[in-house]
Amino acid sequence: MRGEVFLPRSGFAAINEKQAEAGKPLYANPRNAAAGSLRQLDPGITAARPLRFFAYQVGSIERALAPRAHWDALRWLKALGFPLSPDSALCATLDEVWERCRWWQERRDALDFEIDGAVVKVNQTGLQEELGQVAREPRWAIAFKFPAVQGVTRLDRIEINVGRTGALNPLAFLDPVQIGGVTVGRATLHNEDQIRRLDLKLGDWVVVERRGDVIPQIVKVLAERRDGSEREYHFPTSCPTCGSTVERVAGEAMSYCTNASCPAQLKERLAHFAGRGAMDIEGLGAERVAQFVDAGLLGDVADLYLLHERRDALLALERMAEKNTDNLLRAIEASKGRPLARLIFGLGIRHVGERNAGLLAGRFASLEELCRASLEDLVAIPGFGAIVAQSVYDFCQEGRNQALIAKLAAVGVRPEGGRPPAPTDGPLAGKSFVLTGRLDSLTRGEATARLQALGATVAATVTKKTDYVVVGEDAGSKAERAAALKRPTLDEPALLALLAEAEGGGTPGAASPDEAPVPAS
Ligand SMILES: [Zn+2]
Known part of the structure; x- marks a missing residue:
């Protein structure tokens, strides 16, 4: 079961009072205080803090049927005795959703706990599965963020932090200002262009905005408050750490330190x-x-x-x-x-986040194999853009990186996972599937794994090249698209028959899935 531990405003005040009495530093806001309370080594201290908890979702279920809708899941959790937000609402139309979000926003300050928005979720579990997720973000839930909270303060100085790709990240140091109960002393400036766009000078009065948990940003300079004491800021032309030349790639906003061993x-x-x-x-x-x-x-x-x-x-x-x-x-x-995907992510290849690292690990069995890939191989990975493919290719072509990969193997880094061996010659090799809707006897993950083990590829969207669309219960737009593109569809019994035949192997004709499908009605 998933939920959130929080500290009511009243509890926050009480904790800070005690901190002050004991001569200890105060917590900046309830969120920090709640996190700090959970992090205590002595569980007795945690237990003594007035923490509270709201459940908001069923995490996973074993040996029971999952509720078919989010709202049912909430009612179930409530019946089991878990505390829930008393103000969750089931909305039937988008208008109702808007109205509910505005309702939350109006009473935001009257609540005994801090919120920065409301979460809107798709109710039907089948539709949630259909929508799926990107990286770790579900596409069936979205945060309705309340308007940002702003404050006005003075820019003291700009410092440069050199990132892992060598990018020079300018950071603004501000006279501390209270925004929405949080002390803000720093703000991100993104890059040189942003400083120029804002026409920012050292000593300027600025409007700072805090949106949710993201790093505060300077959104505006109050030029009318200038008194002539402000100074121009010059973006460095050499790395503030190692002194090497700074280079700006054409078409990119960031400047980079050119020294590989910076x-x-x-x-x-x-x-x-x-x-x-x-x-x-x-x-x-x-x-x-x-x-x-x-x-x-x-x-x-x-x-x-x-x-x-x-x-x-x-x-x-x-x-x-x-x-x-x-x-x-x-x-x-x-x-x-650690799994290959995490090792690839850890290498910090430009444009390769967790999602793209996962795609690479699904395609290649090892770093060595990845390094042998041609640019065409990389571009052909479904979901991979040309820029990402080029970036991975460039990384692999660099002698320094090849040496690093060889060294990792030599010191004993042996990632698990990567592409399962030889799926390209399985009985379903070359066939592409798209899954939609809910299956009764197996989860979509299980179906995907079994298809992939037989050499098939499982894609997210139906195209003219899709060989089969597996249509389960409550199937949505993908089934419509399959019909529009006249792609063959399989219902659950047909899929199971196909899997059983292909997994059994041997029998004449079994390796030819073209004979297996039952056309959808
Ligand atoms: Zn440097």
């Missing part, structure tokens, strides 16, 4: 590699990475796996007691077998 980039790359979603190495945060780089222990991500040979050097560092050191070395060792 320590600032290296630190960011290592932190990304070790971070969540990538190799997920516990205890290896940005600070520790910086410490190791500065001590000359890490020159690239593969060096992490050689750290065990430098245990004495690690122990000589600050805050690296024996226990810390050994825990960290164990965590690094354990990351050697």
Whole structure:
């Protein structure tokens, strides 16, 4: 079951009062205080905090039928005794949805807890499945964000942070200002163009906007408040960390440090590699990475796996007691077998986020195989754009990266997963399927896995090249599209028969799915 732990405004005030009495630092807002309360090492402290919880979704169900609609799931959770937001509503039309969102917005300040929007969800589970998700974002739920909260303050200075790709990210340092109960002291400026677009000068009065949880932004300069003391800002032409030349790629807004071994980039790359979603190495945060780089222990991500040979050097560092050191070395060792998709994501190839890394891992069995791919191979991956394909190709062509990939293998990084072996010669090789609607005897994930294991590809959209469209219950627009494009469809019994035949192999004709389909009515 999924839900959210929160701290009511009243509870927040009480906690801060106690913090003040004990001479401890105050929490900036209820969200921080709730997170801080959960993070306590002593569960007794957590238990003593006035935390509350709302369930909002069934996570997964075993040995029971899932409710067919979100609203049913909520009623079920309520019947089981879980606390729910008392103000959830079932809306039948978009007008009702709008009205409900406005209703929330009006009473926002009257609630005993802070909200920055409302979540609108598709009710029918079948339609939710149909809509699916992109990366980790479901397409059947969307946040209705309330208007941003703004504040006015002065820009003190601009500092440059060099990212893992070498991008120079300008960051604005502001005189601290309270916006919606949060102290804002920094804002992102994105890039050089943004600074120019805003006509931003050091010392300017600016309007700062905070939208939800994103980093605050400067949206406007109050030019009428200038008194002549403001100074021009000049974007650096050399890397503030290593002094190398800065280059701006034609057509891109970002400037990049051109030094491949720039320590600032290296630190960011290592932190990304070790971070969540990538190799997920516990205890290896940005600070520790910086410490190791500065001590000359890490020159690239593969060096992490050689750290065990430098245990004495690690122990000589600050805050690296024996226990810390050994825990960290164990965590690094354990990351050697992370799935291929996470390793690819961890390499930090430009334009390759978690989703694209997953697509690559679904197509190639290993980094070595990926590196042998031609540009045409990459462009042919469904869902891959030309820019992404080019970026991956360029990465793989670079000798430095090839050396890194060889080094990763040499130090024992053996990702699990990647494309299952030899699907291209299965009995359904070359056939493409699209699944839509709900199946009774197997989930869509199971159906996909079985089809892929037989060499078929499973795509998200129906095209003229689709061989079969599997149509389950409550099927939506994909079934209509299949009819419009005159693509053969399979109902559930036909799909099961096809799978059974193909998995059984052997029998004459079984390997030819062309004979199996039952035309849809
Ligand atoms: Zn640099």
